[in-house]
Amino acid sequence: MNITLKQxxxxxxxxxxxxxxxxxxxxxxIVDAGANQVAFVRMDGAWLxxxxxxxxKAKTARFFDMPSGEIGKISQPGxxxxxxxxxxxxxxxxxxxxxxxxxxxxxxxxxxxxxxTVENDHAVASAAAQxx
Amino acid sequence: MNITLKQxxxxxxxxxxxxxxxxxxxxxxIVDAGANQVAFVRMDGAWLxxxxxxxxKAKTARFFDMPSGEIGKISQPGxxxxxxxxxxxxxxxxxxxxxxxxxxxxxxxxxxxxxxTVENDHAVASAAAQxx
Amino acid sequence: MNITLKQxxxxxxxxxxxxxxxxxxxxxxIVDAGANQVAFVRMDGAWLxxxxxxxxKAKTARFFDMPSGEIGKISQPGxxxxxxxxxxxxxxxxxxxxxxxxxxxxxxxxxxxxxxTVENDHAVASAAAQxx
Amino acid sequence: MNITLKQxxxxxxxxxxxxxxxxxxxxxxIVDAGANQVAFVRMDGAWLxxxxxxxxKAKTARFFDMPSGEIGKISQPGxxxxxxxxxxxxxxxxxxxxxxxxxxxxxxxxxxxxxxTVENDHAVASAAAQxx
Numbered sequence: 001m002n003i004t005l006k007q008x009x010x011x012x013x014x015x016x017x018x019x020x021x022x023x024x025x026x027x028x029x030i031v032d033a034g035a036n037q038v039a040f041v042r043m044d045g046a047w048l049x050x051x052x053x054x055x056x057k058a059k060t061a062r063f064f065d066m067p068s069g070e071i072g073k074i075s076q077p078g079x080x081x082x083x084x085x086x087x088x089x090x091x092x093x094x095x096x097x098x099x100x101x102x103x104x105x106x107x108x109x110x111x112x113x114x115x116x117t118v119e120n121d122h123a124v125a126s127a128a129a130q131x132x
Numbered sequence: 133m134n135i136t137l138k139q140x141x142x143x144x145x146x147x148x149x150x151x152x153x154x155x156x157x158x159x160x161x162i163v164d165a166g167a168n169q170v171a172f173v174r175m176d177g178a179w180l181x182x183x184x185x186x187x188x189k190a191k192t193a194r195f196f197d198m199p200s201g202e203i204g205k206i207s208q209p210g211x212x213x214x215x216x217x218x219x220x221x222x223x224x225x226x227x228x229x230x231x232x233x234x235x236x237x238x239x240x241x242x243x244x245x246x247x248x249t250v251e252n253d254h255a256v257a258s259a260a261a262q263x264x
Numbered sequence: 265m266n267i268t269l270k271q272x273x274x275x276x277x278x279x280x281x282x283x284x285x286x287x288x289x290x291x292x293x294i295v296d297a298g299a300n301q302v303a304f305v306r307m308d309g310a311w312l313x314x315x316x317x318x319x320x321k322a323k324t325a326r327f328f329d330m331p332s333g334e335i336g337k338i339s340q341p342g343x344x345x346x347x348x349x350x351x352x353x354x355x356x357x358x359x360x361x362x363x364x365x366x367x368x369x370x371x372x373x374x375x376x377x378x379x380x381t382v383e384n385d386h387a388v389a390s391a392a393a394q395x396x
Numbered sequence: 397m398n399i400t401l402k403q404x405x406x407x408x409x410x411x412x413x414x415x416x417x418x419x420x421x422x423x424x425x426i427v428d429a430g431a432n433q434v435a436f437v438r439m440d441g442a443w444l445x446x447x448x449x450x451x452x453k454a455k456t457a458r459f460f461d462m463p464s465g466e467i468g469k470i471s472q473p474g475x476x477x478x479x480x481x482x483x484x485x486x487x488x489x490x491x492x493x494x495x496x497x498x499x500x501x502x503x504x505x506x507x508x509x510x511x512x513t514v515e516n517d518h519a520v521a522s523a524a525a526q527x528x
Contacts, residue, residue, distance in 0.1 A: 004176050036180050040172040044137050048168050048299055049327025052352045077341045090350040118344045166298015167444055195445025209473045212514045218486040220448045269440050300444050304436040308400050312432050 002032045003100060003109035008039040011100070011111060011128040018127035019043060019115070026115035026124055027054040030100075033108050035062045043115070050114035056090055057097030057125075058112030063088060065107055068097030069122065096121030098129040134164045135232060135241035140171040143232070143243060143260040150259035151175060151247070158247035158256055159186040162232075165240050167194045175247070182246035188222055189229030189257075190244030195220060197239055200229030201254065228253030230261040266296045267364060267373035272303040275364070275375060275392040282391035283307060283379070290379035290388055291318040294364075297372050299326045307379070314378035320354055321361030321389075322376030327352060329371055332361030333386065360385030362393040398428045399496060399505035404435040407496070407507060407524040414523035415439060415511070422511035422520055423450040426496075429504050431458045439511070446510035452486055453493030453521075454508030459484060461503055464493030465518065492517030494525045 008030040019026040025046035030039045037058070042051055060068045072093035075081045085091045095118040100109040113125040140162040151158040157178035162171045169190075174183055192200045204225035207213045217223045227250040232241045245257040272294040283290040289310035294303045301322075306315055324332045336357035339345045349355045359382040364373045377389040404426040415422040421442035426435045433454070438447055456464045468489035471477045481487045491514040496505040509521040 005173055006176075009173070034180070036174070037172060037183055038174050040169065041137055041141070042168075042170050047328050048166070049324070049352050049355070051169055053348070056351055072346060076346065083347075085347040085350045091347075092351060093347060094345055164298070166296070166300060168298060192445070196443050213490055214468060214472065215479070215481040215487075215489060216449070218481045219452055219488055220445050223445070269437055273437070298444070300438075301436065301447055302438050304433065305401055305405070306432070306434050308402075312430070315433055 001102065001106050001108050003030065003038060005038055007132070008109070011131055012039055012041055014131040015111070015113060015124050015128040016041070016043065018124045022116070022120050022123060024116040024120050024124070026113050026121070027051045028124070028128070029054040029058045029112045031058040031062055031110050033062070035059050038109065046115045053092050053114035054096070054112040056092040056112065057114060058110045059088070060091045060093060061097035061099050061110035061112065062107070063091070065099055067095065067099070068093055068112070069095030069118070094118050096125050098125045100129055100132050102132065133234065133238045133240050135162065135170060137170055139264070140241070143263055144171055144173055146263040147243070147245060147256050147260040148173070148175065150256045154248070154252050154255060156248040156252050156256070158245050158253070159183045160256070160260070161186040161190045161244045163190040163194055163242050165194070167191050170241065178247045185224050185246035186228070186244040188224040188244065189246060190242045191220070192223045192225060193229035193231050193242035193244065194239070195223070197231055199227065199231070200225055200244070201227030201250070226250050228257050230257045232261055232264050234264065265366065265370045265372050267294065267302060269302055272373070275395055276303055276305055278395040279375070279377060279388050279392040280305070280307065282388045286380070286384050286387060288380040288384050288388070290377050290385070291315045292388070292392070293318040293322045293376045295322040295326055295374050297326070299323050302373065310379045317356050317378035318360070318376040320356040320376065321378060322374045323352070324355045324357060325361035325363050325374035325376065326371070327355070329363055331359065332357055332376070333359030333382070358382050360389050362389045364393055364396050366396065397498065397502050397504050399426065399434060401434055404505070407527055408435055408437055410527040411507070411509060411520050411524040412437070412439065414520045418512070418516050418519060420512040420516050420520070422509050422517070423447045424520070424524070425450040425454045425508045427454040427458055427506050429458070431455050434505065442511045449488050449510035450492070450508040452488040452508065453510060454506045455484070456487045456489060457493035457495050457506035457508065458503070459487070461495055463491065463495070464489055464508070465491030465514070490514050492521050494521045496525055496528050498528065
């Protein structure tokens with residue numbers, strides 16, 4: 001049970017449309033069930049530093065099968081997973097990473113989006129996730 | 133002078149078509165003039181380990197403005213650039229990486245392909261580079 | 265649209281003059297539009313550990329097209345980009361990194377300065393950025 | 397006993413002049429007695445991938461107090477230091493790195509040059525080293 005490239009490309013198109021609608025320029029990454037990247041695009045003029053962040057958000061979402069921002073809530077000082085970001089070659093734990101599920105609810109990958117506010121990043125990732 | 137996402141996506145389609153024609157499954161990476169990744173796809177069933185190789189081939193081709201395989205010829209034991217692969221966080225110096233030039237002959241990025249024999253990798257990268 | 269070495273060297277001279285004026289010893293790094301280093305100097309007696317920080321500040325400013333310190337404000341515990349520093353091989357998000365713009369307002373690189381208080385680092389980076 | 401920034405900048409000017417004379421575009425790095433970078437320039441249009449190589453050549457020359465190419469001779473397959481390049485975060489052991497000595501013959505740093513053939517790289521590094 002793994003996302004296909006065709007599915008990933010369709011999600012990226014959805015994400016790009018949402019990014020344009022929000023007047024933003026995004027980096028968009030899709031990983032599969034094994035947390036390995038399937039497809040990536042950087043929109044013209046999008047932040048260079050957001051490419052790695054988009055990938056790390058997608059990996060983080062699949063590593064723990066939850067939205068990246070959920071991990072960020074419990075990685076704060078004093079919380080149970082403080083500084084979990086040091087694992088796995090670097091996690092990104094603010095919003096913009098979401099697991100991707102098939103019709104049966106099985107996780108088949110994840111999407112990560114970076115290039116604007118975390119609210120916009122999350123909105124674009126959600127547009128992709130909901131298109132599954 | 134930088135490749136656009138639209139151009140990168142068109143090259144990836146060309147590369148995918150060539151990969152299908154050769155009955156191969158490829159990882160295809162496009163970087164811009166600054167050697168930063170613009171777009172990437174991994175075809176269904178393509179080797180997982182070839183994603184990083186495709187990116188490193190593209191970076192290598194842009195880092196030195198020549199086909200990755202040209203560097204490999206002179207990085208052999210006893211040759212002038214032996215073990216250059218230890219630089220830049222890891223180079224890949226066998227064929228499959230090619231600079232991308234615009235109509236004026238300026239280098240605006242590079243393509244890297246990995247997933248089959250180096251002959252096939254090079255053929256798919258060439259299909260992309262010639263489509264510029 | 266990329267900074268030239270001649271421009272970078274002129275900026276470094278401005279930065280060094282400002283550093284002397286402030287009675288500080290600085291590491292000064294200039295990167296181009298692709299976030300690749302163009303020029304670097306470490307003033308005699310400047311902190312050894314600040315060389316990498318100067319480069320990472322310059323890269324951070326170009327990665328996100330804003331002063332490095334702006335990112336630091338929103339990467340604090342509880343803020344929206346907490347622990348973004350784990351991306352891109354390590355960001356530095358306190359002041360001292362600034363984008364460099366040409367006359368048309370296009371970003372053509374960035375400067376990073378480290379070696380004293382963040383106020384002094386920022387003052388020296390500003391002296392360089394304003395000399396563009 | 398350490399190279400000063402003023403000395404390093406003078407050597408870089410010598411190296412740039414030699415690079416122009418040879419019709420090449422070079423990356424030039426100077427490290428101090430502690431193998432820490434003092435100054436660096438990338439000439440306009442020089443290979444992006446040669447920045448890291450120039451630094452690694454300079455570090456290699458100071459790490460072992462001999463020309464980088466001397467190490468390359470004994471790091472070949474079957475030789476005594478085979479694959480020493482895996483140490484120290486990556487060595488570069490072909491020509492282009494040279495120790496820098498003061499009048500008393502003490503090593504006070506090293507120069508590394510990359511951007512052309514190893515013969516040209518070595519010639520530009522030599523021009524710098526002889527200017528001490």
